[in-house]
Amino acid sequence: MILYQVADLKKGLFVERPNRYLAKVSVDGCEELVHVHDPGRLKELLYKGNVCLIRYAAGPKRKTEWDMVAARKGTEYVLVHSGYHRYISEALIQNPEISPFGKIQSLRAEVTNGDSRLDYKLIGEAGRPIWVEVKGCSLSVAGVAKFPDAPTVRGTRHLRSLMAIKASGERAAALIIVLSEADVFEPNWETDPEFSRTFYEALDSGVEIIPVQVLFNAEKGTFNYIKRLPITRPSK
Structure with missing residues (x-):
């Protein structure tokens, strides 16, 4: 049963996490700054080279233009937003x-x-x-x-x-x-x-x-x- 749906997700490769709320993600060869909404450690999900799904969410009051939505774990993707x-x-x-x-x-x-x-x-x-x-x-x-x-x-x-x-x-x-x-x-x-x-x-x-x-x-x-x-x- 579907509870919620999100569109316009883009794949990227996780690079690093400078702090709890910020990540660097490589997208189409460019490194983007991405907001991480979940302050947990997430070490099994956010590690160098792992595939993640991000979403463009630019706004005048934001410091980043992207949100981290999910990261791959085996054959599934796990929400990190x-x-x-x-x-x-x-x-x-x-x-x-x-x-x-x-x-x-x-x-x-x-x-x-x-x-x-x-x-x-x-x-x-x-x-x-x-x-x-x-x-x-x-x-x-x-x-x-x-x-x-x-x-x-x-x-x-x-x-x-x-x-x-x-x-x-x-x-x-x-x-x-x-x-x-x-x-x-x-x-x-x-x-x-x-x-x-x-x-x-x-x-x-x-x-x-x-x-x-x-x-x-x-x-x-x-x-x-x-x-x-x-x-x-x-x-x-």
Whole structure:
């Protein structure tokens, strides 16, 4: 099922990443500066010589004329543009056939709750609020999707906010968009032990943590809903 589509993508070869938000990409023999929207490490995707897909997005307030959209991993392309998470998640939530929240009456984006700003406040079919935070997961290793790929104090804070909401009697959820091939999901203990401990604490407290696989068809430029993934607990 198609959730979102992007057009006018151009292939290039990754050269280097001077900082988290900037890359150099060789396109038709010319080196272009490209904005990287995802601040994660992305070492398995953004490395010298790898094929990536970029999109022309010049504007008067921009420092670069291109956006990094996806990078090749084996036979697939994985999204590396966090700005698309909003479009993908909103399309998923608003489709009751696949949404983990069923039919909803309304959706508000970027809503403050306490000290945190969460991605969505939904009003469910029964008229009750559902608070949702969205995370994009590009990393997978041996069939296991893992988040985060870099330490995230902000991500841990969001989980604690969801726990507080759940404790107040309202529904709270973390929607994790898994962007590469995987069979299961688990938090990335090696990269961020604090997030991982908080992840299972949130899960056990009743926060709904929902990994959903959405894969990119580079030929058609479509992001396609695949399935919901199970969560594993590592044997430690």
